[in-house]
Amino acid sequence: MRSTVGWQVEGSSSTLRRTPLIRRDLRPDDLAVRVDYCGVCHTDVHAVGARPGEGGRPLVPGHEFTGVVTETGPAVTRFTVGDAVAVGNIVDSCGECAMCRAGQENFCHAFPTLTYDGTDRHDGTPTLGGYSREYVVRDRFAHPLPAALDPAAAAPLLCAGITVWEPLSALGAGPGTRVAVAGLGGLGHLAVKIAVALGADTSVVSRSPDKADDARRLGARDLIVSTDPEQLADARDRFDIVIDTISAPHDLGPYLRLVAMDGTLSHLGHLGPVTVDTIDLLIGRKKLSSAGSGGSRSTAAMLDFCAEHGITADVEVLPSARVNEALDRLRRNDVRYRFVLDLSDLD
Ligand SMILES: NC(=O)c1ccc[n+]([C@@H]2O[C@H](COP(=O)([O-])OP(=O)(O)OC[C@H]3O[C@@H](n4cnc5c(N)ncnc54)[C@H](OP(=O)(O)O)[C@@H]3O)[C@@H](O)[C@H]2O)c1
Ligand SMILES: [Zn+2]
Ligand SMILES: [Zn+2]
Numbered sequence: 001m002r003s004t005v006g007w008q009v010e011g012s013s014s015t016l017r018r019t020p021l022i023r024r025d026l027r028p029d030d031l032a033v034r035v036d037y038c039g040v041c042h043t044d045v046h047a048v049g050a051r052p053g054e055g056g057r058p059l060v061p062g063h064e065f066t067g068v069v070t071e072t073g074p075a076v077t078r079f080t081v082g083d084a085v086a087v088g089n090i091v092d093s094c095g096e097c098a099m100c101r102a103g104q105e106n107f108c109h110a111f112p113t114l115t116y117d118g119t120d121r122h123d124g125t126p127t128l129g130g131y132s133r134e135y136v137v138r139d140r141f142a143h144p145l146p147a148a149l150d151p152a153a154a155a156p157l158l159c160a161g162i163t164v165w166e167p168l169s170a171l172g173a174g175p176g177t178r179v180a181v182a183g184l185g186g187l188g189h190l191a192v193k194i195a196v197a198l199g200a201d202t203s204v205v206s207r208s209p210d211k212a213d214d215a216r217r218l219g220a221r222d223l224i225v226s227t228d229p230e231q232l233a234d235a236r237d238r239f240d241i242v243i244d245t246i247s248a249p250h251d252l253g254p255y256l257r258l259v260a261m262d263g264t265l266s267h268l269g270h271l272g273p274v275t276v277d278t279i280d281l282l283i284g285r286k287k288l289s290s291a292g293s294g295g296s297r298s299t300a301a302m303l304d305f306c307a308e309h310g311i312t313a314d315v316e317v318l319p320s321a322r323v324n325e326a327l328d329r330l331r332r333n334d335v336r337y338r339f340v341l342d343l344s345d346l347d
Contacts, residue, residue: 001022001023001024001025002022002023002024002025002032002134002136003020003021003022003023004020004021004022004023004132004133004134004346005018005019005020005021005132005133005346006018006019006021006060006128006129006131006132006133006346007019007060007061007062007131007132007320007323008021008058008059008060008128009048009051009058009059009060009061011051012051012056013051014048014049014051014327015324016048016061016131016323016324016327018321018346019060021060021128021132023128023134023135023136024120024123024125024136026071026072026073026136027073027122027138028073028074028075028076029073029075029076029138029139029140030072030073030076030136030137030138030139031069031071031072031073031076031079031085031136031137031138031139031142032069032070032071032072032134032135032136033065033067033068033069033070033085033087033134033135033136033137033142034067034068034069034070034133034134035062035065035066035067035130035132035133035134035135035343036065036066036067036068036151036152036342036343036344037065037066037067037151037152037155037317037340037341037342037343038062038064038065038129038130038131038155038320038340038341038343039062039064039065039155039156039158039159039160039186039313039315039338039339039340039341040061040062040323040326040327040330040338040339040340040341041061041063041064041156041159041160041186042185042186042187042247042330043063043089043159044061044062044063044327044330045247045327045330045331046247047059047061047116047117048061048327057117057126058126058128059116059117060116060128060129060131060132061116061117061129061130061131062115062116062129062130062131062132062341063087063088063089063114063115063116063129063130063158063159064087064088064089064130064155064156064157064158064159064160065086065087065130065135065155065158066084066085066086066087066145066151066152066154066155066158067084067085067087067135067151068082068083068084068085069081069082069083069085069142070134072139073139075139076139078139078144079139079142079144083144084144084145084147084151085142085143085144085145086142086143086144086145086154086155086157086158086303087115087130087135087137087141087142087143087158088115088141088143088158088159088162088293088294088299089114089115089158089159089293090105090106090112090113090114090115090141090293091112091113091114091115091118091127091137091138091141092112092113092120092121092122092138092141093105093108093110093112093113094108094109094110094121095140097109097110099295102295103295103296103297103298104295104297104298105141105295105296106166106292106293106294106295107295112293113127114127115127115129115130115135116128116129116130117129131320131323131341131343132343132346133343133346133347140296141296143158143296143299143300143303144303145303146303146304146306146307148307148310149303149306149307149312150312152315152317152340152342153312153313153314153315153340154306154312154313155313155315155340156186156190156312156313156315156338156340157190157302157303157306157311157312157313158299159293160186160187160190160313160338161190161194161302161306161311161313162293162294162298162299162302163187163268163291163292163293163294164187164188164190164191164194164243164245164268165194165294165298165301165302165305166291166293166294166295166298166302167241167243167266167268167289167291168191168194168195168198168200168241168243169198169298169301170291171240171241171264171266171289172241173194173195173198173200173240173241174198174199174200175199175200176199177200177201177240177241178200178201178202178203178238178239178240178241178260179191179195179200179201179202179203179239179240179241179242179243180202180203180204180205180224180235180238180239180241180242180243180258181195181202181203181204181205181220181242181243181245182204182205182206182226182242182243182244182245182246182255182269183205183206183244183245183246183247183269184204184206184208184211184214184215184223184337185245185247185333185335185337186313186335186337186338187245187268187269188204188206188243188245188337189214189218189313189314189336189337189338190311190313191243191245192204192215192218192219192220193218193219193311194305194306194311195243196218196219196220197219197305197309197311200241201221202219202220202221203215203220203221203222203223203224203235203238203239204218204220204222204223204224205223205224205226205235205242205255205258206223206224206225206226207225207226207227208333209223209225211223214336214337224258226254232254232257232258235258236257236258237257237258237259237260237261237284238258238260239258239259239260239263240259240260240263240264241259241263241264241266242255242256242258242259242263242264242265242266243266243268244265244266244267244268244269245268245269246269246270247269247270248269248270249270249272249274250270251275252265252267252274252275252276252280252288253276253277253280256276256280256281256286256288257280259284259286259287260284261284261285261286262284262285262286262287263284263286263287264286264287264288264289265286265287265288265289266289266290266291267288267289267290268290268291268292271290271292276288313337313338313340314336314337314338315337315338315339315340316335316336316338316339316340317339317340317341317342318339318340318341318342319341319342319344319345320341320342320343320345320346321345322341323341326339326341
């Protein structure tokens with residue numbers, strides 16, 4: 001066993017405390033990674049808020065991080081000590097099903113092992129996330145971090161970035177397509193940057209009119225205010241792809257009405273049951289889709305693309321001791337556009 005330190009939720013409280021943690025000894029195909037930077041995803045806020053209470057399994061959030069390899073198992077060939085790596089929200093999968101064979105481990109039929117709040121598929125222990133100074137990960141689920149990318153600002157690419165990259169590329173965003181991004185937060189601002197770099201004519205749909213200057217700076221044509229019925233009516237049927245990253249449950253109707261004939265609404269934000277009036281799909285033969293995280297192939301493609309186009313997140317880096325402040329401000333929509341924790345204060 002190896003010992004490290006991290007930020008863990010205590011009992012039923014939503015406060016994270018600095019806690020000693022155990023990591024497994026390296027298996028032959030494992031890497032030990034010194035975690036330098038970990039992004040704060042809204043999923044972490046949901047996970048902390050959903051704690052069942054005392055006696056539940058330990059929760060250490062964090063599923064988009066960058067760091068440096070400090071040790072390798074004997075079967076590891078792709079990495080050596082000192083390599084810069086990035087890890088997202090999947091750290092293992094069955095490796096045998098059709099999805100895994102296609103490089104879509106995120107859709108593994110046996111369900112992928114999540115980076116935190118998951119269960120290790122070999123020893124049954126709960127997985128503890130990247131709000132910690134060390135992580136032990138199977139080599140196939142670590143990604144070389146391109147040298148062109150700043151390690152702090154690149155950390156959010158591993159969840160927020162890949163989650164919007166897969167649907168944007170699968171749905172064919174590019175020159176000649178019109179993309180709307182609903183919700184300008186961590187996922188949303190990367191969706192804008194990526195859609196613009198892919199060549200799509202991109203707009204933002206937001207309840208925050210004060211984000212209009214940022215939307216344009218990120219490369220969007222305009223910002224449609226989602227609380228203004230006239231602006232929504234003007235944008236009716238305008239977009240081939242709507243990427244919905246809104247973090248709260250909401251009615252999909254207004255967003256489906258922005259989709260052009262035969263276009264798609266990709267619902268990535270608040271997961272769970274939704275109510276859809278089929279008339280909103282019927283009129284215009286529209287499609288409702290979703291996606292989450294990414295497979296190893298598309299993660300590698302996304303990192304190459306971001307390195308080539310100079311895309312990283314707009315980040316506010318905080319020492320990890322300020323994690324509770326970061327989560328509070330994220331709950332209040334007070335971040336432009338991603339908090340990243342610097343874990344070096346755990347040494
Ligand atoms: N599918 C996946 O695999 C996956 C992966 C990562 C995250 N997620 C989920 O995606 C969502 C977004 O994550 P994030 O980290 O990007 O969060 P975030 O940074 O907090 O951004 C969410 C944005 O949604 C908008 N919003 C928030 N509350 C709203 C409300 N009540 N009504 C309307 N709009 C609201 C805000 O944008 P405006 O101010 O512009 O309106 C906010 O900036 C979360 O629910 C997260 O759990 C899913
Ligand atoms: Zn996430
Ligand atoms: Zn599988």
